[in-house]
Amino acid sequence: MAVLVTGGLGYIGSHTVVELLNDGFEVVIVDDLSNSERFILKNIEEITGKKPFFYPFDLRRRELLTQVFDAHKIEGCLNFAASKAVGESQLKPVDYYENNLFTLINVLQEFKERGISNFIFSSSCTVYGQAETMPIDENTPLKLPESVYGKTKQMGEEILTDFAKAYNRRISLLRYFNPIGAHPSGKLGELPIGVPNNLIPYVTQTAAGIREKLNIWGDDYDTEDGTAVRDYIYVVDLAKAHVSALKKLMQSNEETVIDIFNLGTGKGSSVLEVVKAFETANDVKVPYQICERREGDITVAYANADKAEKELHWKSETTLEESLRTVWKWQMYLDAQTV
Ligand code: NAD
Numbered sequence: 001m002a003v004l005v006t007g008g009l010g011y012i013g014s015h016t017v018v019e020l021l022n023d024g025f026e027v028v029i030v031d032d033l034s035n036s037e038r039f040i041l042k043n044i045e046e047i048t049g050k051k052p053f054f055y056p057f058d059l060r061r062r063e064l065l066t067q068v069f070d071a072h073k074i075e076g077c078l079n080f081a082a083s084k085a086v087g088e089s090q091l092k093p094v095d096y097y098e099n100n101l102f103t104l105i106n107v108l109q110e111f112k113e114r115g116i117s118n119f120i121f122s123s124s125c126t127v128y129g130q131a132e133t134m135p136i137d138e139n140t141p142l143k144l145p146e147s148v149y150g151k152t153k154q155m156g157e158e159i160l161t162d163f164a165k166a167y168n169r170r171i172s173l174l175r176y177f178n179p180i181g182a183h184p185s186g187k188l189g190e191l192p193i194g195v196p197n198n199l200i201p202y203v204t205q206t207a208a209g210i211r212e213k214l215n216i217w218g219d220d221y222d223t224e225d226g227t228a229v230r231d232y233i234y235v236v237d238l239a240k241a242h243v244s245a246l247k248k249l250m251q252s253n254e255e256t257v258i259d260i261f262n263l264g265t266g267k268g269s270s271v272l273e274v275v276k277a278f279e280t281a282n283d284v285k286v287p288y289q290i291c292e293r294r295e296g297d298i299t300v301a302y303a304n305a306d307k308a309e310k311e312l313h314w315k316s317e318t319t320l321e322e323s324l325r326t327v328w329k330w331q332m333y334l335d336a337q338t339v
C-alpha cells in the first residue's frame with residue numbers, strides 16, 4: 001500500500017515526503033520539476049535512508065497518471081502540485097486554472113474509478129481574505145479571493161467537498177497560514193525562481209547580499225508597529241500535520257469524512273518582527289526600506305489552530321527564530337552548490 005504525493009519534490013511536499021517515509025509509509029511522487037530540482041530527491045533519500053518512487057511527468061497527462069495507479073496500490077493522496085505565485089496568476093489566469101484544477105481532477109478521476117479514499121488538499125488561509133475578527137477559526141466566513149490563485153484554492157475545496165459527498169470518500173482540506181523555514185539538515189527548502197515575492201526568501205536573499213534591500217510593503221497598517229501581521233508556520237511542523245491528517249482519514253470508521261483544519265501557530269508576527277527575529281537568529285543584518293503598501297495585501301491574519309490540536313493531536317512547536325535559523329542554513333547550502 002502506498003500514498004501518492006503530487007508535487008512531492010516541491011517546498012512543502014518534500015518536507016512531507018520525509019515525514020511520511022520516517023513514519024513508514026511507502027511514497028510515490030509525481031512531480032514534473034516545473035518548480036523543483038532533481039537534487040531534492042537525492043537529498044530526501046540522504047535524509048531518510050529510503051527511496052520513494054518518483055515519476056517525473058506533468059499531472060495533466062492523465063494517461064501517464066493511469067499507469068502510476070496501475071503500477072502501485074495507492075491508498076491515499078497528498079496533493080501539493082499547483083502553481084502558486086499570486087501575482088503571476090493574475091497575468092496567466094487560464095494557465096493557473098488549468099494547472100491547479102486539471103492536476104486535481106485527474107487524480108480524482110482515478111480515485112473515483114478505483115474506489116480510493118483519503119485525499120489531502122493543500123489549501124490556504126487566502127480563502128478567508130481579510131477576516132473581520134482574529135484569530136481565524138474554521139468557521140470564519142470565506143470570502144471570494146481576489147487573486148486567480150486564491151480562487152483555484154477555493155474551487156479546489158468545493159470540488160473535493162462535492163467529490164466526498166457524491167462518492168462517499170474521505171478528504172481533508174488543510175488551510176496553511178504562511179509556511180516558512182527549511183529542513184534542519186539544511187538540505188531541503190524553498191527554491192524561489194527569480195525575484196522572490198514572499199517575505200522570507202526575500203529577507204534571506206537580502207541578508208546574503210543577493211538583493212540590496214528588503215522593501216517593506218507599508219508601515220501605515222493598523223497594527224502595533226504599522227507593518228502587516230501574519231502567522232508564520234514552520235514547514236516541518238506543517239509537514240507533520242499532514243501525516244496526522246492522513247492517518248486520521250485512514251483510521252476513520254466513517255465512509256464520508258470532510259475535514260477542514262487551519263494550520264498555523266496561533267500567533268501573529270509583523271514584518272518588522274520577522275526582520276528582527278531573522279537578524280537575531282542568524283547574527284546578520286537585513287537592510288530595508290519602507291515602501292507603499294503592496295496591492296491586494298491584507299492587514300492581519302493569524303490562525304486559531306485549536307481544532308487541529310484537538311482532532312489531529314498536532315500543534316506547531318518551533319519558534320520563529322528557530323525556523324529562521326534553518327532558512328539561513330538552507331541559503332548557505334544553496335550558496336555552496338553554486339560555488
Ligand atoms: P512548490 O511550487 O514548491 O511545489 C509544487 C510542486 O508541484 C513543484 O515541485 C512543481 O514542480 C510541482 N508541479 C506543479 N505543477 C505540476 C504539474 N502539472 N504536474 C506535476 N508536478 C507539478 O509549492 P509549495 O510552496 O510546496 O506549495 C505546495 C502546495 O501548497 C501548493 O498547492 C500551494 O498552492 C499550497 N500552499 C502553499 C503556500 C506557500 O506559501 N508556500 C501556502 C498555502 C498553500
Ligand code: WQD
Pocket residue numbers: 084086123124125126150177178179197198199200202214215216217218228229230271294297
Ligand atoms: C508576508 C508579508 C507582505 C515581501 C502569500 C499568498 C497566500 C499564501 C502565502 C499560498 C506581507 C510583506 C513581503 C516583501 C514585504 N500562499 N512583504 N516585502 O502575502 O501573506 O501571502 O503567501 O497560498 O495566498 O498571498 O505572504 O510572504 O508574500 O508576505 O514587506 O518583499 O510580508 O506585504 O505583509 P502573504 P508574503
